[in-house]
Amino acid sequence: MDDSHLAREPVWLVAANVVAWRRCGPDGSELRAGTKHFRGGAKVYVACAHWGPGGxxxxxxxxxxxSSRWIVIDTATxxxxxxxxxxxxxxxxxxxxxxxxxxxGFAAERAAEVSAELERYARRFRAATALGSPHPDRCLCHACLTGESA
Known part of the structure; x- marks a missing residue:
């Protein structure tokens, strides 16, 4: 009997949003909306983190x-x-x-721990992007829009 029609039980994952704007290019001089695969602000679910070389x-x-199709992809934290x-x-x-x-997926408590850890990693990696390079006036990158860079 085919079980594909049966609804799967809900699973705890870590949800996140794609940054609206990100710095890229030489010395972070360019701004790009979202990522190549996701629009800025899109909700994504973190299935697993690669804790090896720094998360x-x-x-x-x-x-x-x-395409608005559901995809699985590795992306930068x-x-x-x-x-x-x-x-x-x-x-x-x-x-x-x-x-x-x-x-x-994750256990509920583990999902909370992973989400807090990933938020710390993401802030640290955004701060290290184009380190020492000044942000342009009225910069739209996530760090500037949210006050992270201060």
């Missing part, structure tokens, strides 16, 4: 910028903000979760 990459599930634990019910996101290294 600078995470595997996320979200709706693609151009610094391109995300507002990490928070979230009980996910969305069937398509849960389907894609099965393609990751963490198909069971």
């Amino acid at each position: 600078d990459r995470v595997t996320v599930i979200g709706r693609a910028r151009h 610094r391109h995300l903000h507002g990490f928070r634990p979230k009980l996910v019910h969305t069937p398509r996101a849960l389907e894609r979760l099965g393609e990751t290294r963490n198909p069971e």
Whole structure:
């Protein structure tokens, strides 16, 4: 019997939003909206973090910028903000979760710990982007818009 029609139980993941603007290019002189794969402000779900060399990459599930299809992709932690634990019910996101290294999600307490840790990592990595390079007047990068750079 085919079980694909059965609804999957909700799973705890870490939700985050893609930064509206990010600095890139030589010395962080360029601003780009969102990322290549996600619009700025898009909600994504962190399926697993790569804690190896400093937590600078995470595997996320979200709706693609151009096609609106649900995708699984590794992205830089610094391109995300507002990490928070979230009980996910969305069937398509849960389907894609099965393609990751963490198909069971997190325990509720663990999701809270991971979200706090990822927020610290993201702030640190954003601060290190184009270190020593001045921000242009009326800079729209996430750090300037939220006051992180102060």
